[in-house]
Amino acid sequence: MEKSYILGRQVGSGVDGSVCVITESSTGYQYGCKSIDRSDNAAVLHAHAEITMLERLRGHPNIVTYNGHFEDERQLHIVMDLEGDDLCSHLQERGPRPEKEAARILKAVVSAVAVCHERRVMHRDIKPDNILLPSKQSGYENVKLADFGASADFSDRRCFRDVEGTSYYVAPEVLTGTGYDEKVDIWSLGILLHVLLSGYVPFHGKSEADIFRNIKTRSLNLNGSPWQEISAEAKELLKGMLQKNPYRRLTLAQIMAHPWLNKETNESESEMLVDSY
Structure with missing residues (x-):
């Protein structure tokens, strides 16, 4: 995913990583971003499984919308539509x-x-x-x-x-x-x-x-x-x-x-x- 994002506030956390608000630099659109530490092999494996499933499930109004993923040196990031509280x-x-x-x-x-x-x-x-x-x-x-x-x-x-x-x-x-x-x-x-x-x-x-x-x-x-x-x-x-x-x-x-x-x-x-x- 060749896009630039600005990291914002953290809105949640879980066993496999944290969820933050990110802003797309070119459009100003905000998304939710789940970030997983690449040194955690089990978490990365779960993340890739999640990406596969989210791609398969695109389009249903009651399933979170997947917008792609990207990696940096330390983390794997999954980009989704920004929602409210759990x-x-x-x-x-x-x-x-x-x-x-x-x-x-x-x-x-x-x-x-x-x-x-x-x-x-x-x-x-x-x-x-x-x-x-x-x-x-x-x-x-x-x-x-x-x-x-x-x-x-x-x-x-x-x-x-x-x-x-x-x-x-x-x-x-x-x-x-x-x-x-x-x-x-x-x-x-x-x-x-x-x-x-x-x-x-x-x-x-x-x-x-x-x-x-x-x-x-x-x-x-x-x-x-x-x-x-x-x-x-x-x-x-x-x-x-x-x-x-x-x-x-x-x-x-x-x-x-x-x-x-x-x-x-x-x-x-x-x-x-x-x-x-």
Whole structure:
């Protein structure tokens, strides 16, 4: 990429690198830039995998837009459209979302994951930190799925055994060592929905070993606060997404067709139309 950029403020950081605002010198356009230390071989490997996946996934409104990459002596830089805060920060500030808002976020992310799977990309690290809100004041339906550093191409095989992802969001079959496929993303979407509605993850522990043990052995508990106030339909969808047996887990098509998701998002769209007049 033969362009000149001016480095700006840091807006985020992760295991593999930091994210800063950069400005294109010739146009003044601003972008988000993920920078990875070239001395970290594992991080560079993840970065090249991410570039490959982002190129494949270009064009979907709910997937972060890739604008190229470049290298200097110390770092590999991935240039993407500049977005707003991540959903994790948003939830920490505002708390759990009402069902209508949770449904709009879920529908947008499920739509993105459906395109990923159609193009044989398994994300493997879906969580609020990797979902970006649009930089302008627009609705939750415009959130974008980001950070494809842990993703995998499943074009040629359907069984994976390497452990990838974030402990609270990893599917039980990843932890058994027997192999897994793209249905792990649906489990992570279920954890996301749980967090959106309640503000906390369903399986936790004092250590990673505790978390993993609880993911594998504990039942989903939807008793207590705030679950008494949440609709039966939302809880039914959540239970279907968080089936420990991946073959009993809902498919993406079943999630998109679920009555709760369509009822809540259709009502939200109607309210927005009324508000616009």
